Amino acid sequence: MRRLRKQRDELLRLYKQLSSELGETNRGVVALYAELDQRSAELRAASEAKTRFMTSVGHELRAPVTAILGLVRLLRDPGSDPLTPDQAEQLALLEGSAADLLGLVNELLDLAKAESGRLEPRWGTVDLPGLFGALRGTMRSISRSGAARPDATRTEVEIVVEEPDGLPPLRSDEAMLTQVLRNLMTNAIKFTREGEVRLAARPVGADRVAFTVSDTGIGIPPTEQERIFEEFYQVPGAAQADVTGTGLGLPYARRLVSLLGGELTLASAVGEGSTFTVVLPLAPPEPR
Ligand SMILES: Nc1ncnc2c1ncn2[C@@H]1O[C@H](COP(=O)(O)OP(=O)(O)OP(=O)(O)O)[C@@H](O)[C@H]1O
Ligand SMILES: [Mg+2]
Known part of the structure; x- marks a missing residue:
């Protein structure tokens, strides 16, 4: 007891x-x-x-x-x-x-x-073949004119814009999407000396689409991969010396993508290249 x-x-x-x-x-x-x-x-x-x-x-x-x-x-x-x-x-x-x-x-x-x-996005049906065709034209001429990369050291960089075939209809803001892809491709051209810059689109699941801009350029170190989305941030180093820019393109692109209800992500390896991916919903997100 x-x-x-x-x-x-x-x-x-x-x-x-x-x-x-x-x-x-x-x-x-x-x-x-x-x-x-x-x-x-x-x-x-x-x-x-x-x-x-x-x-x-x-x-x-x-x-x-x-x-x-x-x-x-x-x-x-x-x-x-x-x-x-x-x-x-x-x-x-x-x-x-x-x-x-x-x-x-x-x-x-x-x-x-x-x-x-x-x-505010102006939602409408996006004419993807038209948009891709226009980008193919402007990006090739930027690349050829060397406007993005004034140094004479570049060799041929091929600009490949795939046909956006087999995609479901996309409702988004065409002008904003164009700005985003143009920004990403201009960067890719700026930081690639040889090889190719490629734009492609593919469906993701039943209700989204992914746009990828990939290059065979200098790549971005892991420690810089989030910072480059900050205003005015540019990766320090020699590669930056011979290109123009202010460091506002990516923060703006990410902002636009989020207004469109999507996400902008990056995969990159130094010396091998970078791939920026924009995943968008096929229809406008529900208003919150
Ligand atoms: N495809 C890429 N390959 C390698 N580095 C890149 C690539 N894209 C962006 N960067 C790095 O990220 C930085 C920020 O890019 P961002 O587009 O915001 O600015 P910018 O191109 O320097 O200037 P702006 O776009 O305002 O003209 C670049 O300066 C570069 O250091
Ligand atoms: Mg830029």
Whole structure:
């Protein structure tokens, strides 16, 4: 009997100890939640501030840059005084730089708009053969002109755009999808010296489609594979030295893909190449 009572007391003691420990853990979890809540509010505020910043800088820059371009055109006007060859050359440089700057400003404004939720997809049936055909044309000419890669060291890179055959009808925003694929292909061409850049599409399950842009270029190290989706981030190194760009293409592409209800992912090995995959739903996602 005494032994039983002793055992019962011991059990009771253990029970009390356990429940007090549980209570403490609970309080800890509640505190952690509160902290997480606060952190996520701070993050949201920071990201809204960033979007506001991009928008205002973009707008402030656009007016003066547009004015510069306008003035350059005025100076070029056949009705004004003739220019010396030197002046004409300087003017062309000025125009090129101003146009680059305007391109950057527009990229910044596009991204800010996509981030602020003010960009709404216009859903419609996508003409995939038409879209692929247009990309085949523009990408081949970019590749041939060397516009994306001004250095003379490149050898032939083949641009292969497969026929988008055997796909179910896709309802999405054709203009946004075109922008995404154009961004990915321009990157692929920029970072590939030889081999090929390939665009393909295939069905995924019953209700999705995957677009892949693969290249045989320099590849992206594992540690950089998430960072390249951050604004202005570019992989450091020599490869970056001889190409143009600002590091806004991928964050914008990922943003657009998410507006379309899809996902943009990447597989890559250094020295072997990269494959960017866009998986889209065949129909607009249900509004949340
Ligand atoms: N296909 C690729 N192969 C190797 N590196 C890539 C590839 N695509 C992107 N990257 C790396 O990711 C970086 C970010 O790409 P992103 O498109 O955002 O910017 P960008 O091409 O440098 O400039 P922008 O697109 O704004 O003109 C690139 O600078 C490059 O370092
Ligand atoms: Mg880019």
